[in-house]
Amino acid sequence: MTTDVTDTGLGTIRAGILGGGFMARVHRTAARDAGGELRAVATRSREGSRDAALALGAGRAESDAAGLLTAADIDVVHICTPNATHAELALQALNAGKHVVCEKPLATTAQDAKVLAETAEARGLVAAVPFIYRYHPMVREARARIARGEAGDLLTLDCSYLQDWMLLSSDDDWRVRSESGGASRAFADIGSHLCDLIEFVIGERIHALSARTRRVFSERSGQSVDTEDIVAVLVETESGALGTLLISQMAAGRKNALTLELHGSRQSLRFEQERPEELWIGMREESRLLLRDPATADPDSARLQRVPAGHPMGYQDAFNSFIADVYAAIAGAEPDGLPTFADGYRSAVLTEAVLASAADGGRWVEVTA
Numbered sequence: 001m002t003t004d005v006t007d008t009g010l011g012t013i014r015a016g017i018l019g020g021g022f023m024a025r026v027h028r029t030a031a032r033d034a035g036g037e038l039r040a041v042a043t044r045s046r047e048g049s050r051d052a053a054l055a056l057g058a059g060r061a062e063s064d065a066a067g068l069l070t071a072a073d074i075d076v077v078h079i080c081t082p083n084a085t086h087a088e089l090a091l092q093a094l095n096a097g098k099h100v101v102c103e104k105p106l107a108t109t110a111q112d113a114k115v116l117a118e119t120a121e122a123r124g125l126v127a128a129v130p131f132i133y134r135y136h137p138m139v140r141e142a143r144a145r146i147a148r149g150e151a152g153d154l155l156t157l158d159c160s161y162l163q164d165w166m167l168l169s170s171d172d173d174w175r176v177r178s179e180s181g182g183a184s185r186a187f188a189d190i191g192s193h194l195c196d197l198i199e200f201v202i203g204e205r206i207h208a209l210s211a212r213t214r215r216v217f218s219e220r221s222g223q224s225v226d227t228e229d230i231v232a233v234l235v236e237t238e239s240g241a242l243g244t245l246l247i248s249q250m251a252a253g254r255k256n257a258l259t260l261e262l263h264g265s266r267q268s269l270r271f272e273q274e275r276p277e278e279l280w281i282g283m284r285e286e287s288r289l290l291l292r293d294p295a296t297a298d299p300d301s302a303r304l305q306r307v308p309a310g311h312p313m314g315y316q317d318a319f320n321s322f323i324a325d326v327y328a329a330i331a332g333a334e335p336d337g338l339p340t341f342a343d344g345y346r347s348a349v350l351t352e353a354v355l356a357s358a359a360d361g362g363r364w365v366e367v368t369a
């Protein structure tokens with residue numbers, strides 16, 4: 001008698017990926033790690049689909065998105081295409097009865113994101129947005145400390161997300177033009193992660209903000225640019241904590257520097273995405289650096305620790321843990337902290353508030369939804 005060690009009893013989740021770039025590779029790796037099977041890939045063209053299917057090791061190439069979205073042998077669709085295509089593809093996937101993982105921003109308008117969140121809810125499908133920085137174990141440590149009251153009342157936030165891949169006028173990408181990237185670029189691309197992480201960790205919402213944006217180059221590679229490079233935001237949370245957020249894709253030497261520093265009435269907490277094994281705990285008498293260690297971790301953090309202490313975990317590990325939770329949800333579980341289309345909608349609402357404030361000289365805007 002043989003035992004099938006790959007059978008979890010839940011069946012294998014069959015995935016399809018739309019898109020063939022960097023993010024498609026990250027999704028593919030995570031889907032496999034979660035025990036999924038990559039059945040098909042589709043990109044914008046037949047040749048592109050074939051190349052992507054070969055590169056990703058998919059079962060087949062579909063010649064277009066419609067073919068993949070209606071294929072009977074696909075349970076979950078991963079959408080890794082340019083921002084402006086997300087909403088329509090995600091809606092088609094939900095209407096075809098598929099579970100969906102859609103890259104952020106979920107939609108380029110809050111109204112579209114709302115429709116998607118409502119459709120997913122009404123259809124009872126798992127619909128997730130990869131706000132994957134939630135999946136760093138030390139982020140969960142920070143969240144647990146705040147929830148347990150150890151940090152005290154939140155007073156201030158000093159947070160930033162800095163990159164430099166747009167520093168030169170020759171740096172170009174589809175995200176810089178609103179017809180493919182949406183009206184916001186830096187905020188929608190990385191400010192969205194920052195705000196999601198802040199609200200996730202502090203357990204309350206940003207209720208008002210004042211923003212200024214800056215576009216440094218009005219042309220890149222000889223083509224006009226209509227999105228922002230830099231955003232500075234003042235925020236106030238529901239409990240009255242005040243904070244500053246700096247978001248830039250033109251900060252020389254900063255590659256993917258997401259930093260969360262929260263100051264409570266008893267403790268401060270600081271997490272840096274590029275040093276994900278550490279959480280700084282600041283106290284008046286004696287500050288300390290908490291290192292990732294499953295043996296001493298909060299249970300929510302421990303469950304995301306894939307390797308023993310001292311074996312650094314990183315971006316792909318966080319992504320893998322996210323997809324593992326998505327697939328567990330498809331199999332009927334209710335994992336804590338899964339970022340859903342409701343969170344994608346929240347992010348779109350914040351993005352519109354930032355643009356509205358900036359368009360009005362930095363006026364304070366209440367974030368209502």
Ligand code: SOE
Nearest residue numbers: 104163165189190193249256
């Ligand atoms: C580029 O700015 C990018 O790849 C984002 O699109 C991702 O969401 C972020 O995780 C890393 O940077």
